[in-house]
Amino acid sequence: MPKRRDILAIVLIVLPWTLLITVWHQSAIAPLLAIRKACHHLVKEIFIIPERLAVRRHRLADDRAEGRREAGQGADSKEYCSSDKDIVEVVRTEYVYTRPPPWSDVLPTIHVVTPTYSRPVQKAELTRLANTFLHVPNLHWILVEDAQRRTPLVSRLLRETGLNYTHLNVETPRNYKLRGDARDPRIPRGTMQRNLALRWLRETFSPNSTQPGIVYFADDDNTYSLELFEEMRSTRKVSVWPVAFVGGLRYESPKVNAAGKVYGWKTVFDPHRPFAIDMAGFAVNLRLILFKPQAYFKLRGVKGGYQESSLLRELVTLNDLEPKAANCTKILVWHTRTEKPVLVNEGKKGFTDPNVEI
Amino acid sequence: MRSCSWRCDCTEHDLAKDRTISRLREKLHSLLEQTKKAEPTKPLKPPLPTIYVITPTYARLVQKAELTRLSHTFLLVPQLHWIVVEDSPHRTGLVSEFLSHSGLAFTHLHVATPHERKLQEGDPSWLKPRGAEQRNEGLRWLRENIRSQEGGVIYFADDDNTYSLQLFEEMRWTQRVSVWPVGLVGGMRYERPIVEQGHVVRFHTGWRPSRPFPLDMAGFAVSLRLVLANPEARFDGDAPMGFLESSFLQSLVTMEELEPKADLCTKVLVWHTRTEKPKMKREEAMQKQGLGSDPAVEV
Numbered sequence: 001m002p003k004r005r006d007i008l009a010i011v012l013i014v015l016p017w018t019l020l021i022t023v024w025h026q027s028a029i030a031p032l033l034a035i036r037k038a039c040h041h042l043v044k045e046i047f048i049i050p051e052r053l054a055v056r057r058h059r060l061a062d063d064r065a066e067g068r069r070e071a072g073q074g075a076d077s078k079e080y081c082s083s084d085k086d087i088v089e090v091v092r093t094e095y096v097y098t099r100p101p102p103w104s105d106v107l108p109t110i111h112v113v114t115p116t117y118s119r120p121v122q123k124a125e126l127t128r129l130a131n132t133f134l135h136v137p138n139l140h141w142i143l144v145e146d147a148q149r150r151t152p153l154v155s156r157l158l159r160e161t162g163l164n165y166t167h168l169n170v171e172t173p174r175n176y177k178l179r180g181d182a183r184d185p186r187i188p189r190g191t192m193q194r195n196l197a198l199r200w201l202r203e204t205f206s207p208n209s210t211q212p213g214i215v216y217f218a219d220d221d222n223t224y225s226l227e228l229f230e231e232m233r234s235t236r237k238v239s240v241w242p243v244a245f246v247g248g249l250r251y252e253s254p255k256v257n258a259a260g261k262v263y264g265w266k267t268v269f270d271p272h273r274p275f276a277i278d279m280a281g282f283a284v285n286l287r288l289i290l291f292k293p294q295a296y297f298k299l300r301g302v303k304g305g306y307q308e309s310s311l312l313r314e315l316v317t318l319n320d321l322e323p324k325a326a327n328c329t330k331i332l333v334w335h336t337r338t339e340k341p342v343l344v345n346e347g348k349k350g351f352t353d354p355n356v357e358i
Numbered sequence: 359m360r361s362c363s364w365r366c367d368c369t370e371h372d373l374a375k376d377r378t379i380s381r382l383r384e385k386l387h388s389l390l391e392q393t394k395k396a397e398p399t400k401p402l403k404p405p406l407p408t409i410y411v412i413t414p415t416y417a418r419l420v421q422k423a424e425l426t427r428l429s430h431t432f433l434l435v436p437q438l439h440w441i442v443v444e445d446s447p448h449r450t451g452l453v454s455e456f457l458s459h460s461g462l463a464f465t466h467l468h469v470a471t472p473h474e475r476k477l478q479e480g481d482p483s484w485l486k487p488r489g490a491e492q493r494n495e496g497l498r499w500l501r502e503n504i505r506s507q508e509g510g511v512i513y514f515a516d517d518d519n520t521y522s523l524q525l526f527e528e529m530r531w532t533q534r535v536s537v538w539p540v541g542l543v544g545g546m547r548y549e550r551p552i553v554e555q556g557h558v559v560r561f562h563t564g565w566r567p568s569r570p571f572p573l574d575m576a577g578f579a580v581s582l583r584l585v586l587a588n589p590e591a592r593f594d595g596d597a598p599m600g601f602l603e604s605s606f607l608q609s610l611v612t613m614e615e616l617e618p619k620a621d622l623c624t625k626v627l628v629w630h631t632r633t634e635k636p637k638m639k640r641e642e643a644m645q646k647q648g649l650g651s652d653p654a655v656e657v
Binding site: 012016123125127134244245248329334341343344352356 | 376386389419420424426431433521543548565629643657
């Protein structure tokens with residue numbers, strides 16, 4: 001019957017194409033197999049469409065491994081043909097920074113301001129911070145080094161993460177009266193760096209711009225949940241939430257009344273501060289930053305714990321605050337601190353190779 | 359174009375269709391042959407060996423924070439299976455909830471460290487080896503549940519260290535035991551194996567280099583195959599200080615067999631960070647007055 005023949009014809013048209021696609025997929029390995037035939041090489045490809053390639057060669061003769069690194073894209077065009085019959089394993093590794101998520105036109109951008117400074121744990125801190133940020137859509141990382149110039153360590157790290165970033169630097173003036181590399185203790189750590197980021201934002205975005213944005217001050221040793229970023233994204237003016245491990249408590253939190261308004265602060269340390277909140281406990285709408293260009297963190301003469309208030313009082317009143325994290329009942333950010341590593345065995349002259357970056 | 363000789367129903371009306379059908383059948387046949395040649399007898403294997411990460415963990419204030427930021431790293435690593443082993447007589451709600459929302463493939467185990475092996479309040483952290491029972495429990499689960507043909511590599515990742523994504527790709531193709539430098543450990547900027555002509559010849563370490571394997575837990579990975587082939591290999595909880603890793607590795611591999619990674623052990627891809635214990639003086643004072651923070655709020 002004609003109908004059955006039609007169906008059969010359609011099936012027989014579709015099926016070869018399906019098979020063809022399957023074979024084509026597998027034959028993406030075919031050019032490499034051709035190389036194998038040509039040069040007695042064993043090629044193992046891990047990712048078929050790598051974005052970043054590091055071609056590493058190991059000579060596997062009698063189960064011994066010997067490596068010679070050749071980095072960068074295009075290295076595959078220089079395939080090595082050894083005259084001896086060693087099996088050479090070419091391992092293409094795609095370092096998995098294939099995130100961040102694609103940029104969205106509708107989500108407000110979260111501008112995360114992180115001051116940072118050189119010390120042994122810096123690269124580790126920034127690495128695990130980046131691993132968190134790689135999950136957050138529309139995140140723009142503003143990393144500000146407390147340094148005379150931008151360091152290669154941070155530049156390289158930022159580049160390799162694949163994140164959307166801006167790399168700034170400003171050096172906190174040293175206190176020449178104190179011995180060693182001490183910074184001026186009258187200027188709280190990170191203040192000049194955060195202020196530089198605020199200035200950069202004001203120079204980069206105009207108040208009339210329709211690009212919605214949120215500004216969040218994230219220190220490099222805290223721990224942030226992914227949920228936190230989605231909570232802050234809806235900030236209209238300034239939003240607040242609890243922070244764990246600050247003020248000598250399990251957590252500090254804004255006090256929220258039945259009407260959903262902040263009316264005080266659940267802290268032991270000076271709860272009468274205008275804003276008794278940690279740097280990690282609030283976020284500001286970018287528009288507010290742009291409309292109040294004189295609002296900065298106060299540089300000098302700031303009592304301990306009043307840094308945040310010095311900025312926020314220029315921006316909002318208590319009544320304007322938006323409580324997040326289920327009316328400030330959930331912990332979404334922890335004020336963790338990393339121990340200073342004990343480097344006793346380095347001695348005076350240093351035991352390890354200073355060229356190896358940690 | 360062949361004639362449809364094997365058809366007996368060739369009327370004028372259907373001839374063209376039959377020809378198309380036969381042509382397509384030939385094409386199908388040749389493609390099937392091609393497919394068979396490309397992948398002879400093996401079924402389609404998963405593209406990457408699984409990395410089984412065994413993490414011992416215990417309840418303390420920073421536990422949830424540590425697990426949270428660790429999970430963010432692991433979420434970026436393909437084919438990773440997280441085996442979390444609590445030092446506890448039972449699974450806790452905090453860790454159960456956390457794991458089920460983490461988005462990771464996980465196994466949640468628990469085993470309590472015997473009291474005499476536990477660190478007491480005030481003991482320095484290095485006094486007793488920690489996590490031995492929990493890591494052994496992770497190994498037991500793997501031995502009972504995973505078949506060796508599946509391939510894979512086992513990595514012991516403590517919950518307060520910091521791991522780069524690159525590290526996992528370095529360890530993924532481990533044949534026996536692979537090694538690499540670890541930052542911020544042994545009282546130095548980093549410790550590392552010394553590699554000459556592609557082999558580990560000795561170890562650059564700040565403490566007792568004469569140990570069989572003077573490296574940190576974070577500095578090696580073992581192939582699943584090797585662990586399954588050596589059912590007696592385990593961590594000795596009674597091993598002297600610093601010998602925990604050796605107690606496991608010496609039954610599995612010799613120094614000559616170690617596979618050096620991270621650019622012949624010249625790059626630091628993992629750091630032995632430690633998190634401060636948060637100061638709770640005010641909390642304790644408040645609790646004495648009956649005004650402590652709401653314990654129902656989980657930190």
